[in-house]
Amino acid sequence: MTPNLHNAASQPSFAGEHRSTTRASAARWKTGAGPAVLPLPHAASETPKVSLQGISLSYKTNGSRLLAIDNIDLKVRAGEFLCIVGPSGCGKSTLLHLIAGLHKPTSGHVLIDDKVVEGTGTDRILIFQELGLFPWLTVGQNVEFGMKMKGLSTAEREEKTRYYLRLVHLSQFKDSYTHQLSGGMRQRVALARALATEPDVLLMDEPFAALDAQTRDLSCVVHISSRSDQARISG
Amino acid sequence: MKRAARQVIFYAILITLWVLLAKLKIWPPYIFPTPWGVLEALTGGFKDRSFWIAIAVSMKRMLLGYGISVALGMVLGLGVASNKFLEETMGGLLVSLQSLPSICWLPLAVLWFGLTEKAILFVVVMGSLLSVTIAMEDGRKQMPKIYGMAGRNLGARRFKLFWHVLLPASLPYIVTGLKQGWAFAWRSLISGEMIFVSLGLGQLLMMGRDLSDMSQVIAVMILIIAIGYIVDGLVFKTVERRLQNKWGLTPAT
Numbered sequence A: 001m002t003p004n005l006h007n008a009a010s011q012p013s014f015a016g017e018h019r020s021t022t023r024a025s026a027a028r029w030k031t032g033a034g035p036a037v038l039p040l041p042h043a044a045s046e047t048p049k050v051s052l053q054g055i056s057l058s059y060k061t062n063g064s065r066l067l068a069i070d071n072i073d074l075k076v077r078a079g080e081f082l083c084i085v086g087p088s089g090c091g092k093s094t095l096l097h098l099i100a101g102l103h104k105p106t107s108g109h110v111l112i113d114d115k116v117v118e119g120t121g122t123d124r125i126l127i128f129q130e131l132g133l134f135p136w137l138t139v140g141q142n143v144e145f146g147m148k149m150k151g152l153s154t155a156e157r158e159e160k161t162r163y164y165l166r167l168v169h170l171s172q173f174k175d176s177y178t179h180q181l182s183g184g185m186r187q188r189v190a191l192a193r194a195l196a197t198e199p200d201v202l203l204m205d206e207p208f209a210a211l212d213a214q215t216r217d218l219s220c221v222v223h224i225s226s227r228s229d230q231a232r233i234s235g
Numbered sequence B: 001m002k003r004a005a006r007q008v009i010f011y012a013i014l015i016t017l018w019v020l021l022a023k024l025k026i027w028p029p030y031i032f033p034t035p036w037g038v039l040e041a042l043t044g045g046f047k048d049r050s051f052w053i054a055i056a057v058s059m060k061r062m063l064l065g066y067g068i069s070v071a072l073g074m075v076l077g078l079g080v081a082s083n084k085f086l087e088e089t090m091g092g093l094l095v096s097l098q099s100l101p102s103i104c105w106l107p108l109a110v111l112w113f114g115l116t117e118k119a120i121l122f123v124v125v126m127g128s129l130l131s132v133t134i135a136m137e138d139g140r141k142q143m144p145k146i147y148g149m150a151g152r153n154l155g156a157r158r159f160k161l162f163w164h165v166l167l168p169a170s171l172p173y174i175v176t177g178l179k180q181g182w183a184f185a186w187r188s189l190i191s192g193e194m195i196f197v198s199l200g201l202g203q204l205l206m207m208g209r210d211l212s213d214m215s216q217v218i219a220v221m222i223l224i225i226a227i228g229y230i231v232d233g234l235v236f237k238t239v240e241r242r243l244q245n246k247w248g249l250t251p252a253t
Helices: A092-100 A139-150 A154-167 A183-196 A213-217 A220-228 B002-024 B035-047 B050-082 B084-097 B102-111 B117-142 B145-153 B158-193 B200-210 B213-247
Strands: A013-018 A050-061 A063-076 A078-085 A107-112 A124-127 A201-204 A231-234
Touching: A050 A092, A063 A078, A063 A092, A078 A092, A092 A124, A092 A201, A124 A183, A139 A154, A139 A183, A139 B158, A154 A183, A154 B213, A183 A201, A213 B200, B002 B035, B035 B050, B035 B213, B050 B084, B050 B117, B050 B158, B050 B200, B050 B213, B084 B117, B084 B158, B102 B117, B102 B158, B117 B158, B145 B158
Parallel strands: A078 A231, A124 A201, A201 A231
Antiparallel strands: A013 A078, A050 A063, A050 A107
């Protein structure tokens, strides 16, 4: 049987904005049709934080092969904020999962600091579209989880948990369970959990879907944008 | 309240029927005992401590055998659920073995271990291991995939991933299976204890038969039912409800 290769949907396209300290307020989003890596100011000399080389992913459905992602190259440097846009089903989430190391690409490589990575790593934290908060843990324990896996001391974990919960305005819900919170609050827990792990690359899948307008403008976003050495990719 | 009243009426009718049948003296009392005879056997058994000793001995075996089953079943079930090769090969075997009543292992156990404690434990383990294993496997499969992904994403690997994520995430799904495993283990234990002078509840039952003391047989049966009900209705139901509340599977009241 010969594999039947065909494109599932149009590929995701990329719109990027470089936030340097001098241009932090300039929010200009460019959208384009088809994959495109945007020109970036003063980036030529730096090595990219994240780079994808010829990433493709296909899988079998009902006997035929479905090509979900077709040969994508991109580079994101530290301090950049890359936004992937496209219609639903075009592979935005899948691409983020690939960068996070949750799936293996059919071909191509994911490189962090010019080194090929395989599997997951706390240098790349993904905020899932469906959040994936742990219902058996309290809000505080959820935020603490990544730090615990990294082997941070209890004192350090407590201090950072407090800090990040305050950042997302959820200090008084530290001991609540996630099913007791509203959708927007849960999303903020997921945000705090990802930030608390202090990754070099923050991957966000529909990160602000359930946040209200006020929160979007507030500290979380300010914080996300404040670390100049972090690369952020959102889909 | 109405429900409780109905239950009281139901049991009252049942006991009245029993009294009537016993009063009619169709069968001799050593074949068909009277309710007060059974009550006497119950109080007598507790008074001369033979029931307490039997309960303690049986419970000790139960905890040991069930403990082994849960530990082994966890490893087996998770292995089968997370390995395609094991699933395709051992998965089918496990399901087919489950149709084998646990007492069928008894001749084998007696030949291997003799009339010893080990033979009973073996029957208990074989009786509950399969249902625990299958429950674990199902639980692991039913568990939403997102938890495993989120765990890996946050740096949990191998044992840490299993202990901190996969196990707690599948707990609400496997607790039902653990409960079933307990019920199977309990049944296997009583049948296993019947084979020799083992001091347990099963042996008390056989002793009643040997002495043609039907009152004692019925009294021990009531005891076995009561213990099974207490463990199932109180221990497991409470654990189940607590888990569901904590996990947010039922609306918190």
